Amino acid sequence: MGKKVTIRDIARESGVSTTTVSRLLNHVEGYCSKDTEQRVWAAIKRLNYHPSKIARSLVTQKTNLIGVIFPDIYNSFFQDLFRGVEEYASSLGYQLILCNTDGDSKKERDYLLNLAENLTDGIIISTSNGKDDNTTIVDLHKKGFPIVTVERYGKELKDVPRILFANREAEERVVDYLYRSGHRRIAYISGPSNAVNANRRQEGFRNGLSKNGLSVDDSLILTGDYKLESGQACMRRLLDKCGCSNGKKPDFTAVMAGNDLMAIGAVREIFEQGLKIPDDISVVGCDGTMLADLIRPRIGTIRLGGIEMGKKAAEYLISEIGSEDTDEKKIIFQPELHLDGRIKTIKE
The missing domain is CATH 3.40.50.2300 (Response regulator)
Known part of the structure; x- marks a missing residue:
């Protein structure tokens, strides 16, 4: 590996001071003639010099x-x-x-x-x-x-x-859509209880139920942590409550999740219990990431x-x-x- 080219080498090659080279590299105008500027840039090109970003940041006070x-x-x-x-x-x-x-x-x-x-x-x-x-x-x-x-x-x-x-408006609008589609029993998997956006999404879900004249059943509202595994665990608890492990159909027709990852976790559990989407349970996530489109059948989602x-x-x-x-x-x-x-x- 050859010796690293420095600003001193450029100055020596072009016959100017290191200060002049530094000012040109940092685009400080008005300090040298056009002829000098051309000589410096020609030396930079000839010696294949690459300026140090750290050194430049000390002059410009910017790191980009x-x-x-x-x-x-x-x-x-x-x-x-x-x-x-x-x-x-x-x-x-x-x-x-x-x-x-x-x-x-x-x-x-x-x-x-x-x-x-x-x-x-x-x-x-x-x-x-x-x-x-x-x-x-x-x-x-x-x-x-x-x-x-x-x-x-x-x-x-x-x-x-x-x-x-x-967040609130998003989940409320989903409940409106589900209600218009004939759904009357809707489960909800929330994000962490100490996360403001998760609480706002759950508030939107509850508001949507009340607005459409549906009662809020707290047994159908569980809390996850925005990760896939928690979505599956919450879905398992929801299905166990209604005896689906014994071949019964769930007593709810849709489940909403606070994000797409938890919705995918819910989908995994629904499939493992031999149920169909959306025939047995319609699933809606929140994020609008590609995950909701990749899974088959596709699940509903809210695009953020x-x-x-x-x-x-x-x-x-x-x-x-x-x-x-x-x-x-x-x-x-x-x-x-x-x-x-x-x-x-x-x-x-």
């Missing part, structure tokens, strides 16, 4: 790096979210550092502090899928560090740019628009990095129901 903090990179929604952030940010010359917290608040705080300390130009952080601690986020924002949150809640975040989803949310989060953040004022501090994405042809119609 964005930190992204998620709780579960195995979750397809966060994969969509990341893709949206990457598509928008990369088009403007930014690169991403992805951090996975596994819902651990200490890991989340450590990532926030480390990324904010001269490593990135800004951070996008999503919900932790549990009890969110927004203290560090608010502290960083007050110090002027660019940060955008996705699906995090709390009055303390009122001045922080936020991307949110209409993860890619679009990611793009908007990146747009917000890069505006913050550039000290541009944004008209809105909060954007709420509306649900898109994918239910047609996936839900059984029950005729009275």
Whole structure:
């Protein structure tokens, strides 16, 4: 391996000072003639010089790096979210550092502090899928560090740019659709009880039942953790309650889950117990990821628009990095129901 070319080699080759080369590399104008500029760039090309991003960041005070903090990179929604952030940010010359917290608040705080300390130009952080601690986020924002949150809640975040989803409205609209399709007994598998978005989705489900004159049966509402295995375990408990293991048909005709992963877990258990979808049980998830389309028969889902949310989060953040004022501090994405042809119609 040959000797690494340095800025001193470029200066020596082109007959200028290292300061002149540095200013040209960092696009500082007005310090040399066009002839000198051409000589320097020719030397850079001839010696195949690649400038150090670390050294450049010391001059520009920018790293062109964005930190992204998620709780579960195995979750397809966060994969969509990341893709949206990457598509928008990369088009403007930014690169991403992805951090996975596994819902651990200490890991989340450590990532926030480390990324904010001269490593990135800004951070996008999503919900932790549990009890969110927004203290560090608010502290960083007050110090002027660019940060955008996705699906995090709390009055303390009122001045922080936020991307949110209409969780209550989404689940309420699904209940409306199921009711119009003849369903009167609907089960629900909720996300973690300490996650605000999970509670809002369950509230939407309960509101939908009441609005349509259906009683809320708490025995049909179970709590999972947004992971596939919990969806299957909850579905097993629901089916055991109505004696399906003894060959009986379930006394409910549809099940809604707080996300697509838990819905897929429910599907697995339904199949293992010899039941059919949607003939015996119609299944609806929430996220709108490819999972709902890959499984056969396809299940219903609510499209959150993860890619679009990611793009908007990146747009917000890069505006913050550039000290541009944004008209809105909060954007709420509306649900898109994918239910047609996936839900059984029950005729009275």
